[in-house]
Amino acid sequence: MKLQKIIKHLQRLHPKEIDLSLDRIKNLCKKLENPQDSIDCISFVGTNGKYSTIQALYTILKEANYKCNIYTSPHIQKINERFVYNNKELNDDNLANLLSEVEEINNNEPITFFEILTAAYFYEARKYPENINLIESGLFHRFDATNILKKNLASIITAIGLDHLDWLPTDAQNIEKIIFEKTSSLLNSKIIVAKQNSNKINNFVENTISNNLSKKIIFSKDYNFTLKENNFFIMRIFLVL
Secondary structure, eight states, rough: OOHHHHHHHHHHOOOOOOOOOOOOHHHHHHHOOOGGGGGGEEESSSSSHHHHHHHHHHHHHHHOOEEEEEEEOOOOOOOOOOOTTTTTEEEEEHHHHHHHOOOOHHHOOOOHHHHHHHHHHHHHHTTTSEEEEEEOOOSSSSTTTTTTSSSEEEEEEEEESOGGGGOOOOGGGGGHHHHHHHHHHSSSSSSEEOOOOHHHHHHHHHHHTOOOSSSSEEEEETEEEEEEEOEEEEEEEEEEE
């Protein structure tokens, strides 16, 4: 199939190894006329719960008659799952054509597989200017290819734990460094901190984002929730958003 062929081509041509830098994705997006600058986004960072949080918010927005685009990684069964526009996955032919076009525009410049997928997502997303884009960060966030957005409506921090330790120096393989990599470079907008696994982690997150000028909405401080019988959900908000 055409899609499988282009995917194999990109995986061979562009190494899977991750080199922590935003230069390549910025250069490619510049060639694409910076599509990421014109799309409304909500970013999701964290270790656990990103995908489920995206799906929950997508359901809420859909019920409110908003149309969404969704970018997640990794995919479970097929790569089309990463490219959702107008609430529908991009079909094989359209995705193959999209990736081929972006690859041609890249003109053999150094790029990683994830970066070219991310640039392709942005390139297609600008065709839907009224949609809200729900975007999951990949490795960490500070140097993640998704961290170049201009119109970020909010950043949602899900539960953070120890992950991707092999990408950190031995003396930095700790929860504080993970939190720094995931939250120190969040885009200015609103920051929503979900329930964390411990007060220690929650405090580290708060300290790391303290200098960010964004409005901060933090679990247990600004909102809370409880589950009653029959999974009845009650949320308490302690501030006016």
